[in-house]
Amino acid sequence: MPLTTTLKTPVTGPYEQPTGLFINNEWVEGVDKKTFEVINPSTEEVICSVSEATEKDVDIAVAAARKSFEGEWRKVTPQERGRLLYKLADIAEKNTDLLAAVESLDNGKSITMAKGDVGAVVGCLRYYAGYADKIEGKTIDTNPDTFAYTRSEPIGVCAQIIPWNFPLLMFAWKIGPALCTGNTIVMKTAEQTPLSALVFANFVKEAGFPAGVLNVISGFGKVAGAALSSHMDVDKIAFTGSTLIGRTIMKAAAASNLKKVTLELGGKSPNIVFDDADIEQTISWVNFGIYFNHGQCCCAGSRIYVQEGIYDKFIAAFKKRAEQNTVGDPFDNSTFQGPQISQLQYDRIMHYIEEGKKAGATCETGGERHGDKGYFIKPTIFSDVTPDMKIMQEEIFGPVCTITKFKTEDEVVAAGNDSTYGLAAAVHTRDLNTAIRVSNNLRAGTVWVNQYNMLSHQLPFGGFKESGIGRELGEAALANYTQNKTVSMRLAGPLF
Numbered sequence: 001m002p003l004t005t006t007l008k009t010p011v012t013g014p015y016e017q018p019t020g021l022f023i024n025n026e027w028v029e030g031v032d033k034k035t036f037e038v039i040n041p042s043t044e045e046v047i048c049s050v051s052e053a054t055e056k057d058v059d060i061a062v063a064a065a066r067k068s069f070e071g072e073w074r075k076v077t078p079q080e081r082g083r084l085l086y087k088l089a090d091i092a093e094k095n096t097d098l099l100a101a102v103e104s105l106d107n108g109k110s111i112t113m114a115k116g117d118v119g120a121v122v123g124c125l126r127y128y129a130g131y132a133d134k135i136e137g138k139t140i141d142t143n144p145d146t147f148a149y150t151r152s153e154p155i156g157v158c159a160q161i162i163p164w165n166f167p168l169l170m171f172a173w174k175i176g177p178a179l180c181t182g183n184t185i186v187m188k189t190a191e192q193t194p195l196s197a198l199v200f201a202n203f204v205k206e207a208g209f210p211a212g213v214l215n216v217i218s219g220f221g222k223v224a225g226a227a228l229s230s231h232m233d234v235d236k237i238a239f240t241g242s243t244l245i246g247r248t249i250m251k252a253a254a255a256s257n258l259k260k261v262t263l264e265l266g267g268k269s270p271n272i273v274f275d276d277a278d279i280e281q282t283i284s285w286v287n288f289g290i291y292f293n294h295g296q297c298c299c300a301g302s303r304i305y306v307q308e309g310i311y312d313k314f315i316a317a318f319k320k321r322a323e324q325n326t327v328g329d330p331f332d333n334s335t336f337q338g339p340q341i342s343q344l345q346y347d348r349i350m351h352y353i354e355e356g357k358k359a360g361a362t363c364e365t366g367g368e369r370h371g372d373k374g375y376f377i378k379p380t381i382f383s384d385v386t387p388d389m390k391i392m393q394e395e396i397f398g399p400v401c402t403i404t405k406f407k408t409e410d411e412v413v414a415a416g417n418d419s420t421y422g423l424a425a426a427v428h429t430r431d432l433n434t435a436i437r438v439s440n441n442l443r444a445g446t447v448w449v450n451q452y453n454m455l456s457h458q459l460p461f462g463g464f465k466e467s468g469i470g471r472e473l474g475e476a477a478l479a480n481y482t483q484n485k486t487v488s489m490r491l492a493g494p495l496f
């Protein structure tokens with residue numbers, strides 16, 4: 001199979017799409033020469049085929065990452081690591097239109113949102129570039145005869161497995177902290193969206209990273225993903241995706257070499273609106289909270305709780321707002337919501353919608369397909385829901401939310417926390433005391449006040465409860481990519 005193919009997007013015109021595996025700064029075919037098809041979710045047509053990594057390719061990629069970690073990469077100074085990351089960010093920024101277009105083509109997100117993602121990628125890489133020469137240890141005074149210090153050392157070869165909802169952004173969130181701290185990487189992208197990372201891999205070489213530092217493979221979870229999680233020479237695995245697979249990965253790590261594990265998993269996040277909230281502003285945030293990225297957000301505000309005084313007014317206005325969201329062609333600049341990622345996800349979401357209807361919830365709007373091709377689903381709102389319903393408990397990962405009426409603060413905090421997940425939450429109120437009290441009482445890794453989905457690479461992000469282990473972004477992420485070493489020296493005198 002050729003290792004590149006010419007593709008076209010409405011934004012870029014023809015461009016060269018790499019299709020191989022990126023190992024040791026080279027493009028190669030898989031050992032077994034397997035390939036798989038990449039689907040355009042807007043049209044359901046095949047875009048191209050890419051190489052599929054099997055266990056054998058995983059071994060080769062891990063060996064490349066190991067060699068680099070023990071060899072050339074180890075000798076690169078922290079300042080130089082930072083410089084390489086800055087350079088990578090600059091190249092990505094220069095190629096914003098290309099990266100965004102590939103993302104829209106492969107993932108279906110609107111071109112405007114995809115450009116936003118690339119901006120966030122660049123910001124994240126620059127943020128971690130700045131940390132490269134600020135990784136520090138401590139000296140610790142234990143007694144006059146001893147000199148003791150700690151070092152923050154890289155963990156080693158990191159496997160990183162990412163999902164399809166933010167293909168490039170998840171790539172950046174993972175490589176930024178791993179590379180600035182001196183690790184090497186084997187990245188497995190999601191089988192639904194391999195294309196943008198393959199384009200990006202060329203920039204890694206162009207920026208000047210030594211061979212083997214960052215390897216990018218396309219492939220399936222059960223094959224390449226499983227091989228990485230159970231690999232005996234992978235020192236750490238970082239995963240974003242479903243809670244189900246998070247558990248599988250943790251088990252594989254435990255059963256193999258006890259590699260370090262960080263997990264960023266699902267959510268069913270409460271979005272709480274008090275009577276005194278600015279209703280117009282709140283409706284915009286609630287709408288953005290659930291429908292951004294077609295509801296395919298781990299932190300989506302999918303359980304909406306509205307206080308009784310404004311409940312009727314809120315439902316009417318929110319319904320109107322949801323119906324105004326433009327659903328359609330991602331390459332149309334006015335599109336807000338594109339297709340779901342795959343037939344499988346489309347079916348899963350439609351199944352939840354049917355379950356909701358059967359359980360007796362009222363479908364206020366949506367609940368059906370949009371258009372006649374592509375995996376489009378209309379923005380959907382359910383009311384008259386009860387906590388035992390599936391649509392109230394499980395992550396739907398689509399443009400579907402529930403609305404529940406509440407009376408008191410205590411009642412809504414309890415309802416908000418009534419979930420196995422704890423990734424995010426939000427509270428809308430003009431009362432500062434309510435905002436702070438409720439934020440402190442919600443069991444979630446991120447709480448937004450009078451806004452939603454506003455992530456920043458400077459702010460730690462991650463889950464309480466079954467939403468994950470460890471934190472991404474911010475200074476906090478560095479802890480997941482370094483390990484402490486204590487060096488303790490005798491200065492004088494015998495032990496006895």
Ligand code: NAI
Pocket residue numbers: 161162163164165188189190191219220221222224225226229240241242243245246248249264265266267297298345348395396397
């Ligand atoms: P998934 O968790 O199966 O896939 C995410 C990544 O894990 C992909 O790269 C996949 O290849 C890999 N993977 C799958 N099985 C694996 C295994 N046995 N070992 C190692 N890696 C494996 O998610 P999927 O099936 O694409 O979506 C299902 C549900 O997961 C969604 O409906 C949503 O609820 C949730 N999800 C959550 C995400 C988040 O951002 N937290 C992202 C994607 C999905």
Ligand code: MG
Pocket residue numbers: 038039040041106107192193194
């Ligand atoms: Mg795709």
